[in-house]
Amino acid sequence: MQMQKLHVDGEPCGKAGHTDTDISPLKAPPTKLVANDFHIDIVDAMEPVEHEWRAFERDDLNSLHHGYDWCASWVRAYGNPLALIRGRSGNETVFILPVEIVQSRGARIAKFIGADHSNINTGLFSSDFAAASRVIDPLRFRDLLRAALGGRADLLLLQNIPLEWRGRDSPLAVLPLVRNQNHAYHLPILDTLDATLRQVNAKHRRKKFRVQSKRLESLGGFDYIAGGPEEEQHRLLDRFFQQKSERLKAMGLPDVFADAETRAFLHGAIGSRDVNTVAFGLEMHAIRLRGEHDGDFAAISGISRKGDHVICQFSAIDERVAPDASPGEFLFWQMIAGLHGKGVSLFDFGLGDQRYKRSWAPVETEHYDVVLPVTARGNVSGFAHRIITRSKAYVKSHQELYRFARRVRRVTGR
Numbered sequence: 001m002q003m004q005k006l007h008v009d010g011e012p013c014g015k016a017g018h019t020d021t022d023i024s025p026l027k028a029p030p031t032k033l034v035a036n037d038f039h040i041d042i043v044d045a046m047e048p049v050e051h052e053w054r055a056f057e058r059d060d061l062n063s064l065h066h067g068y069d070w071c072a073s074w075v076r077a078y079g080n081p082l083a084l085i086r087g088r089s090g091n092e093t094v095f096i097l098p099v100e101i102v103q104s105r106g107a108r109i110a111k112f113i114g115a116d117h118s119n120i121n122t123g124l125f126s127s128d129f130a131a132a133s134r135v136i137d138p139l140r141f142r143d144l145l146r147a148a149l150g151g152r153a154d155l156l157l158l159q160n161i162p163l164e165w166r167g168r169d170s171p172l173a174v175l176p177l178v179r180n181q182n183h184a185y186h187l188p189i190l191d192t193l194d195a196t197l198r199q200v201n202a203k204h205r206r207k208k209f210r211v212q213s214k215r216l217e218s219l220g221g222f223d224y225i226a227g228g229p230e231e232e233q234h235r236l237l238d239r240f241f242q243q244k245s246e247r248l249k250a251m252g253l254p255d256v257f258a259d260a261e262t263r264a265f266l267h268g269a270i271g272s273r274d275v276n277t278v279a280f281g282l283e284m285h286a287i288r289l290r291g292e293h294d295g296d297f298a299a300i301s302g303i304s305r306k307g308d309h310v311i312c313q314f315s316a317i318d319e320r321v322a323p324d325a326s327p328g329e330f331l332f333w334q335m336i337a338g339l340h341g342k343g344v345s346l347f348d349f350g351l352g353d354q355r356y357k358r359s360w361a362p363v364e365t366e367h368y369d370v371v372l373p374v375t376a377r378g379n380v381s382g383f384a385h386r387i388i389t390r391s392k393a394y395v396k397s398h399q400e401l402y403r404f405a406r407r408v409r410r411v412t413g414r
Contacts, residue, residue: 036137038094038129040144042152043084046072052093056124060307061168063122065114067306070281071098073268074114077261083110083152085145087129094129095171101153107381110153110374117262119184119311119350120367121160125171133171141174146374154378157385158370160351177368178385181392182351185361189308189344193337199362208326209333215325220291222298224334227283233270236284237263240300243316250319257314266302278343279306282313287331289321296320298327303335308345329356336360 043049050068057067064070075082078100085097098113112121145156160180163173190196197205216222225236241257248255257263272281286300301315312335317328336347349357351367371386373379 036135036140038087038089040085040087040148042148043086044082046075046082046084049084049086049093049096053096053098053124056096056126059125059127060309061122061130061165062124063118063120064279064281064304064306064309064311065118065121066098066112066124067272067279067281069272070269071113073272073281074265075100076268077265081152082113083149085110085148089129094126096124097158098124099156099158105381107154107377108152109381110149110156112158114265115159116256117265117313118160119313119348120162120165121158122162122165122170123158123172130168130171133169133173136171136174138174141171142176142372145175145372149374154373154375155381155385156370156372156374156378157382160367161370162365162367166346172370173368175370176372178371178389180367180369181389181395182367183353184351184365184367185349185353185357186363186365187336187347187349187361188363189336189339189347191340193340196336196340200360205333208329212325212327212330212333216287216289216298216322216327216330219289219293219322219325222290223288224331225284225286225288226335226338227285230270233282233284234267236286236297236300237266237270237282237302239286239297240284240302240314240316243297243300243318244314247316247319269304280304285331285335287327287334293321298322298325299331301328301331301335305344308343309348310339310344310346311348312350332356332360 046053046068053068056062080100080102083099083101085095085099086093087095099110100113102109102111112118115121149156158172158175160182161170161172162184163170163177187196188199190199194202225232227233241263244257245255257266266282269281270284273279282302282304284300284302287298289296289298297318298321299315299317302313304311304313312332315328315331317323321327339347349361369385369389371382373382
């Protein structure tokens with residue numbers, strides 16, 4: 001995992017080693033012959049590879065966004081053509097890249113399923129194949145992918161990939177890459193809440209929490225909702241859509257949750273739960289007020305869990321009620337505090353540079369995009385993606401430019 005420590009004010013203070021969330025050292029990689037003795041084919045439906053897929057998803061280092069049920073919910077909602085990339089060594093499947101085909105400016109783009117709403121993408125790899133990633137022949141890998149996607153796609157665009165994730169190298173790192181403009185922000189969950197808070201200025205955090213609590217109590221108190229019956233979860237999700245839409249409209253920004261397909265997909269993710277491993281696709285959390293604002297939701301978030309990794313997928317606040325109490329920050333405190341003692345070691349604030357994320361997260365991870373043209377049209381699309389991505393990254397790395405760009409975005413709604 002490529003990381004740098006951050007002060008709570010967001011200024012980097014140098015590279016850091018692996019955190020307590022790292023896994024044990026990898027096994028020695030197989031020989032080069034084994035690493036490159038594979039071929040690739042395309043599967044156009046999920047069901048034929050369900051058995052292998054579910055076997056891969058049991059590995060906690062394969063992204064929860066590539067879980068079978070998560071992807072199935074997206075496929076049911078959107079219905080885009082599938083081009084699942086399967087790697088096989090002999091009769092054994094060694095990886096699956098869950099890819100769909102979308103149209104963009106006249107080009108056929110092969111992307112991860114649900115890429116627009118993913119915070120981390122890894123692909124699904126066997127542990128042995130992943131361990132051999134450094135000895136994979138890059139040119140052969142590219143040629144096999146191009147040949148498999150021929151006639152189906154113009155460009156293979158796999159976004160938001162960490163080149164190393166918790167001690168495991170990504171086999172996708174040998175493909176043509178561009179650094180994504182967005183980074184991810186993480187808070188290691190340590191043995192106690194005190195230990196966790198010491199990573200992010202515990203004294204300041206506790207003082208802020210006391211102030212927020214007093215302000216909420218002065219309004220009549222609150223209830224913290226953490227999960228619950230599915231019916232209530234669906235109602236909370238609909239309430240989130242409403243709150244987020246109102247807030248984005250007030251900011252002059254487009255609503256990325258507005259389309260019916262995205263809403264259906266997220267409702268489907270609520271039903272994805274593995275009670276044996278405490279994994280779940282989506283679980284709603286909220287601060288519900290009492291008193292004069294009885295029944296109003298000051299803040300709502302949706303989180304997902306796989307293994308010891310929890311991701312905040314989205315959040316929203318209602319600025320009409322309790323704005324002085326910073327209810328969004330207060331909800332994060334409740335969620336993070338409640339995860340202690342439950343086998344969680346990493347709270348992931350997801351992609352995108354926001355001030356509140358930097359204030360909570362001492363670990364920052366760079367993400368990359370695989371940009372592999374398949375056709376001449378794909379060359380043009382890939383070149384455009386690289387230019388746009390690098391331009392966004394440049395703007396975000398210069399605070400004055402970034403602030404100006406955000407002001408323009410608010411005015412234009414783009």
